[in-house]
Amino acid sequence: MSLPMASVNRTGGRTTRWKSGRRRGAGLPAAALAVPLLLLGAPAAPAAATETVTAPAAAGAGTVAIEATDAVTLPPMVTHSARTAITIGFGKDRPGHPTGPRTITVDTSGAAAVVDFFQFPDCERGATEDIHVCTVPHKKADGSDTVTFTASAAPDLQGGAARLITYTGSWGGVPATPASTRVRVGTSTDLRAAAPRPVGVKPGSGGSLAVAVTDKGLVGADAFLLTVQVTSARLSLVKDPACTYDTQYGRDRLTCRYDVPVAPGQTVAVRPVRFTTRADSFNEEVAFGVTALVSPGPGEPPAADHDPYWTGTKVRVVTGADFRATGARLTGPVGAKLTARFSFVNAGPAATDDGPGMYAVVTVPKGTEAVDVPRVCDPTLDDDGSQPDPEHPGRYQCPFLNGSGAPGIVHTLDFTFRIVTADVAPGSVTVRENSHAHPTDPDLSNNTAPIAVTVTSGSSSSPSSSSPASSPGPGSGPAADPGSSAGELAASGAPPVALIAAAAVAALALGGAVAYTSVRRRR
Known part of the structure; x- marks a missing residue:
């Protein structure tokens, strides 16, 4: 089986496109993904900071102005794609407003390098992949209808300067005052486990995995949980007295807590994970799920920062x-x-x-x-x-x-x-x-x-x-x-x-x- 790796490679000069959906960790078997999430009580994705402001209207009762979410901070995409809503519109009707179609052109080119955008109804692609023309409906009595699209941080990015999404448009042919949304990617922990593939493992024998945990994020962890799960009953985990042990669908699983801080960029070695093989073992796999624990404040116990990040390693048995x-x-x-x-x-x-x-x-x-x-x-x-x-x-x-x-x-x-x-x-x-x-x-x-x-x-x-x-x-x-x-x-x-x-x-x-x-x- 292929194991879900949460990391996604990115290349320089990447052009971000509007997408129908995105989810990391696809392909991981239910036994290796759903169970650890239930065990750990996966927290909800952190809410992005949003603020809606009204662009100042110029003097004159007939002025048309675009209103948009002023600024958002997107949660880093560590284990899944957390989408944040961005709304645009023209506000409520006022005396002197024109009548006719209301359109807003969305230009995401300024933020495409760090943000993935997802198109929703009422918008069509414009001249380039970074331009979308949205029709703002007028169904509400006061005309306060809006158009919503969502954005999420691109994989493996944290921090950095704010980027701009710009809006231009018109109402009934009357040009509107432009607006913009400042978008930046937030920071978090990003703990990942890795272990070299063991060599020379034979049927009916044993071996061990030298597991190390690295923080690839910009925020340190106060402690972490390491979940180890085999993907086949042909491989068994040796019980560690410092860890909890159970089985799911006949497959061994260990969960170990390490009250060891991990700073950004730091790698921490953990106790070796020992295993045994059966006579019919051949091409096995071990999955690792790491959950960062971060204290929300002084004197408060560390809590899960996000869902576990899953990686894995192969255990190839010398057999036929x-x-x-x-x-x-x-x-x-x-x-x-x-x-x-x-x-x-x-x-x-x-x-x-x-x-x-x-x-x-x-x-x-x-x-x-x-x-x-x-x-x-x-x-x-x-x-x-x-x-x-x-x-x-x-x-x-x-x-x-x-x-x-x-x-x-x-x-x-x-x-x-x-x-x-x-x-x-x-x-x-x-x-x-x-x-x-x-x-x-x-x-x-x-x-x-x-x-x-x-x-x-x-x-x-x-x-x-x-x-x-x-x-x-x-x-x-x-x-x-x-x-x-x-x-x-x-x-x-x-x-x-x-x-x-x-x-x-x-x-x-x-x-x-x-x-x-x-x-x-x-x-």
Whole structure:
């Protein structure tokens, strides 16, 4: 899984655009995000300081002036995007005011480098991305309608000089007195944890993480909370007596309080976080959530400054997952329809169940055509890289479901072939791993198995034979016999009883088996 990193890289000369929405920390699993927030009692985002003033009207009853929020201080975007409202309008009607459309042009170019703006109704983009033309409605009896848009601090920015948003406009064609809003980014703590990736971790062993906390903000913390949570039950945290320990969805979590001040720019090392691995561990991850605690005043206890900032580190276990395939032998006359069952298994020791860990590629034997294929399978490129024949594809790719890479689970696919000619050649079935989510397969020789075809004399109405040579049963199948690399399954004409029985025995031996054989008819 990918861990949510709250930091967002920025480049010089960045142009800020109006956006439909922005939220930091997206993609973090609920177990790693929602639970720590509940534990810590996440505080509400600090309110921005706002002030609304009326621009002084020039002498004369008919003067038109724009009214706008005078100044705002935006909370730094540490863990999420806190938006602050800015309002603009023309104030209440007064004698001598004109009639007709009321428009205000908003120019955010002066603040675009440090502020993200979010457009709301009644505004349209102008000549550039920093210009918006807003129509101020006149629905209220006194004409005090306003237009509101919001702004938030750009990522990883704190402090700095105030920037200006400027407004020009007109009412019924009469130019209005301009106005502006001063915008600045406030300051806060910004504590983040980091730990180097451990090296040489083995299955069924242990290790530790050297965690350090750094304040990247402009305000120091009086203390902090460090929450450590694993993202898989294959990794366990060793209990620290100075911390609270619990589990969420079967995953360990530690919460430790450190009454240690952290100044802006300072890095503080904490106690090592120790962990243990299981026999099936492979590519694990540990998440760190840091909450800064700041005293609101002299003698008052420190309180959470903002939501936890989440980071994480990988724990790569030196291991492998041995994927194996079992093929089939098709025996029958020309014209016969033969059903073959292919089986696939991860013989371990590592698991690859954090995503679609496995998929199969079935190459149709020469001289046959596939007439029934599982619903999960789709035609794919032929051996030479050419596009598949739309009527008679030569290869199919069949993804397995999430969690398919757990060790010992046998997966099956049923294909029905028709022998169309006596000139035949073997096909193949291959089990593969998704490259983004797997450890190294220690033995690739058993990933591919043949689909053998034997053409017999006689008519297609003659009974077809079945001669399974190997199936996923105890001591002989891919899950139990490390020496088995390919098997042969029964032909059609009679149910593959031997195969099914053997597979059932394998399922009991392995503690359960998962198979899906949903089939669609192609003709």
